[in-house]
Amino acid sequence: MPMTTVPATTILYCADPLNARRTDPHFAAEARALRAQGATVALVDHDALLAGDADAAVARVPAAAGGVRYRGWMVPAARYAELDGALRRRxxxxxxxxxxxxxxxxxxxxxxxxxxxxxxxxxLPTAPGEAPDGERLAALAAGLPPGAAVVKDYVKSRKHEWREACHIPDLGDPAALHRVVSRFVELQDGFLAGGVVLRAFESFVAPGGAAAEIRVWWRDGEPRLFTAHPDSPVTEVAEIPARDLEPVRAAVRALDCPFVTTDLALRADGAWRVVEVGDGQVSDLHREVDPALFTALLTDDQTAAAS
Ligand SMILES: Nc1ncnc2c1ncn2[C@@H]1O[C@H](COP(=O)(O)OP(=O)(O)O)[C@@H](O)[C@H]1O
Ligand SMILES: [Mg+2]
Structure with missing residues (x-):
């Protein structure tokens, strides 16, 4: 299916929660770089959006703005649909x-x-605060190869609470499985997105001196920017051999979304693996990447459409 991206004329940033007329400080450098390039930036109220008031969230977006791209903090998929509805009404x-x-x-x-x-x-779809019982978890785990695993929700993990709420040393230990998943659900609290995901553990290695994960930014199926994962202490990224990148490109094209990220990590056996996929609008950018390099991904629809 051909990609039919609506060209963006305006980029929507999250407003600073303390000052509705300013860009959230986390995204201010990006928005500045865009304005310097002559692009139009408008602000949305992320708090209002998450609270379910999408019309209030977009009250500062100019009327009849045409194609817009969102750039800011993550939004649950259902809230994003409300954002879409509110924008269409404007x-x-x-x-x-x-x-x-x-x-x-x-x-x-x-x-x-x-x-x-x-x-x-x-x-397994899971309501916030309601961890699946041991029986359902064991049935779920039976769908994976035996061994270690990690738990996350449809969007995020608790990787910083690795032993307590992320890593499952052995799926064959039902008590430990239930304990780690329950703690994960408890800590995610009202933010649990969609449900509980169990993933087979794979051993990843950091290529010497380079970032452990490479975030690849794709526009219209093309890899446009390779950055260190935002959590990486180093900015150096290893080169991904073409034979490893090609299948990722094919998958990104099959996904058929205009702006996505893939986080790639090198498995101990030398295979490059996709740790996760994200929507580029809400993927964080490593703080040391030049914002002016990134902003082209938000604006250059004409070039992308012509190529
Ligand atoms: N299947 C896996 N095997 C080994 N490590 C994993 C696996 N999945 C995730 N991890 C580790 O946990 C981290 C967080 O997982 P990720 O899926 O990227 O969640 P988040 O959205 O919280 O970043 C990854 O950066 C990686 O280091
Ligand atoms: Mg991640």
Whole structure:
């Protein structure tokens, strides 16, 4: 299916929660770089959006803005659909539609397309605060190869609470499985996105001196920027051999979303693997990347459409 991106004329940033007329400080340098390039920036109220008041969230977006791209903090897929509705009522349209956003943002949306390239995964829809019981977890875990695993929700893990709420040393230990998953659900609290995901553990290695994960930024199926993962202490990125990048490109194209990221890590056996996929609008950029280099990904629809 051909990519039919709506060209963006305006980029929507999250407003500073303390001052509705300013860009959130986390994104201020990017928005400045865009304005310096002559692009139009407008602000949305992320708090209002998450609270369910999408019309208030877009009250400062100029009427009839046309194609817009969102750039800011993560938004749950259902709230993104509300953002889309509110913008349409004002005569604007997100370049990434709500279905495309959900497909790239949530693991069940992208998993099948990337199945050969990413750790084996199984999931169970779960309401916030309600950890599945031991029996359901054991049934879920039976869908994975035996051994270690990690738990996350459809969007995020608790990787900084690795032993307590992320890493499952052995799926064959039902008590430990239940303990780690329950703690994960408890800590995610009201932010649990979609459900519980179990993923087979794979051993990743950091190529000497380079970032352990490379975030590849794709526009319209093309890899446009390679950066260190935002958590990486080093900015150096290893070169991904073409034979390893090609299958990722094919999967990104099959996913058919205009702006996505893939986080790639080198497995101990030398294979480059996709740790996760994300929607580029809400993927964090490593703080040492020149914002002016990044902003082209948000604006150059004409070039992309012509190529
Ligand atoms: N299947 C896996 N095997 C080994 N390590 C993993 C696996 N999945 C995730 N990790 C580790 O946990 C980290 C967080 O997982 P990730 O899926 O990227 O969640 P988050 O959205 O919180 O970044 C990854 O950066 C990686 O280091
Ligand atoms: Mg990650």
């Amino acid at each position: 005569g604007a349209e997100l370049c990434t539609g709500p279905e495309e956003y959900r497909r790239a943002h949530e693991l069940p949306g992208w998993y099948e397309t990337f199945a050969a390239l990413t750790p084996a995964s199984v999931w």
